[in-house]
Amino acid sequence: MRPLTEREIRASFINCSKGEAKRAGVPRDLPDQPWDDLDFLGWRDPGAPERAYLVAERDGALVGVALRVTSGAARGFTARSMCSFCLTTHTNGGVALMSARRTGEAGRQGNSVGQYLCADLACSLYLRGGKEAAGGGVIDESLTLEDKLARTRTNLYAFLDKVAAKPE
Numbered sequence: 284m285r286p287l288t289e290r291e292i293r294a295s296f297i298n299c300s301k302g303e304a305k306r307a308g309v310p311r312d313l314p315d316q317p318w319d320d321l322d323f324l325g326w327r328d329p330g331a332p333e334r335a336y337l338v339a340e341r342d343g344a345l346v347g348v349a350l351r352v353t354s355g356a357a358r359g360f361t362a363r364s365m366c367s368f369c370l371t372t373h374t375n376g377g378v379a380l381m382s383a384r385r386t387g388e389a390g391r392q393g394n395s396v397g398q399y400l401c402a403d404l405a406c407s408l409y410l411r412g413g414k415e416a417a418g419g420g421v422i423d424e425s426l427t428l429e430d431k432l433a434r435t436r437t438n439l440y441a442f443l444d445k446v447a448a449k450p451e
């Protein structure tokens with residue numbers, strides 16, 4: 284994706300207040316992010332470990348989502364969990380349940396959408412081999428990187444659709 288500025292990131296959030304967007308801890312090393320290898324920018328708030336964020340580019344527009352880290356996947360020491368975006372498996376808390384408040388009225392009523400995701404939101408790097416999952420890894424399958432990236436994008440967009448879904 285193209286490099287983003289702090290200002291663009293703060294303006295992109297769809298599911299938090301202006302105040303929350305202003306207070307969000309944005310990575311300090313933005314210019315050093317591996318932008319060419321990122322399908323979306325995801326990070327944990329350096330000042331608040333229970334908060335995480337992701338910003339994706341979709342149809343030319345930026346979509347930022349504020350997330351709450353509900354839990355590490357504490358299902359036993361050797362249990363493996365899978366990220367629902369990139370399908371990388373991890374052990375030992377490498378996957379965390381993250382929930383996003385839905386936009387609009389649904390969000391005001393307390394509705395949120397939860398997904399198990401790579402705890403560091405580095406899906407793009409796991410897929411490209413730039414980062415290795417402890418005790419897990421990308422599942423062995425005969426898909427090209429391109430196919431895996433497309434699938435990850437599909438999963439990501441489906442999540443964004445759930446966060447921003449209009450009430451029925």
Ligand SMILES: [Zn+2]
Nearest residue numbers: 366369401406
């Ligand atoms: Zn992932």
